[in-house]
Amino acid sequence: MPDASSGVTMLSGGRMTKGVIRVDDSVLRPVTESSGFVAALLKTFEQQAFDGAPKYLGQADGMDILSFLPGEVPARFQVWEDGQVAAAGALLRAMHDATRGSKLAGRSPVVCHHDVGPNNAVFVDGLPTAWIDFDTAAPGSPLEDLGYAAWTWCIASKCTVPVERQAEQVKILTDAYGLQGPERGAVVDAILERQARNARFWAELMASSETASAEPEVLAARIEWSRAEFAFTAANRLVFEDALA
Template sequence: MSDALSGAITLSGGRMTEGVVRVDDSVRRPVTESSAFVADLLKIFELKAFKGAPRYLGQADGMDIFSFLPGEVPARFQVWEDGQVSAAGVLLRAMHDATRGSKLAGRSPVVCHHDAGPNNAVFVDGVPTAWIDFDTAAPGSPLEDLGYAAWTWCIASKCTVPVERQAEQVKILTDAYGLQGPERGAVVDAILEQQARNARFWTELMASPETSPAEAEVLASRIVWSRAELAFTAANRPVFEGALA
């Protein structure tokens, strides 16, 4: 181990990237094909004074270096309070606004995180204050992130919370984000697309076991879960659309 990595603390929780460590007040991740894009994105956030993301500090020893954000990252999805859901919506909107009109967004409205779930949020005193893990960030529509966030922050097929209450939290998230007009009618479609996309993602990994980040049994369980979430949302579509109307 190099002197720079002596005393490194392994950070667990990531499903796709291994070898992430904390060194003092920095986090280091192996360089990937997305490293250059992520570096440029975090520089935009810094330029726009968006504080809800790590700062990019450069590269060393084949590792990207980011500032460490104090706080807690949830180990699993759970039922969130309205204030936490609302804060996530505000944070998502601020992140998108920081990228509007940027070269990275290109012809798309914004740069999307594409994995803006609670598992990629840093909580301080119980409130989500920052996003981490931007490896899947890319130009896109705000509805892509909003659909995924509405799903992962508000909806759960196996949850004992009534679907009407889940729909209310989807509205809370959407209101906090500030989505207005006809686009509100597309939120449920966006949720369904992200659930279907998740099922496809894990199915594609299942087809390439030699490069998969998880065992076949784990992948199979994620596929089953994604499909169950999709079926639940589709069956209760009128409830979710009614809450957003």
């Protein structure tokens, strides 16, 4: 809750990093093993004039200090408009382009965020304009992020939106990203891989009860959801592939 006397606001909503607070125009996050890489990544973004991420401001008292990005972060997944999906695809491409050929990317094409869902996007005037929470960022293939984004922005097994419409939005996101050539044929495989990886991730956390970030029943629900999403996408892969062709 906000503390008007101190200018401090506790920020909630993150499933992995706890203890994040806002102090005036800065965000303070506990230092982690990934802090050094994230700091270098955010500095790279600034050098490349990519403004769709916070700026790294330093470190003090065991906390990383980042700039605060004004806007709204969705509390949950929902059905998005075509313009919002297209903006997410373009924002993802701009982020990747800012790391191509960088030392951080190493021998990989880009640095991936690895969690580019709507819950890690800052919206301004209804459109996603920035990414936050780079704790899982690492060198990788653009398809890793694109597959996850296509899933979390466009696909939902329990949604009343017809699968053909979901597939159309996957195409909109992929087109906005600018993916061309044979890689378009691998987008559905990338979606399935990220859904399967998500189930494994939560299962591994569940197996480590002493370090788990949530109660067993919560983790079990996330595993079940990831598997249901995988089954839905696999059952309808031809619909998605036809839309991308």
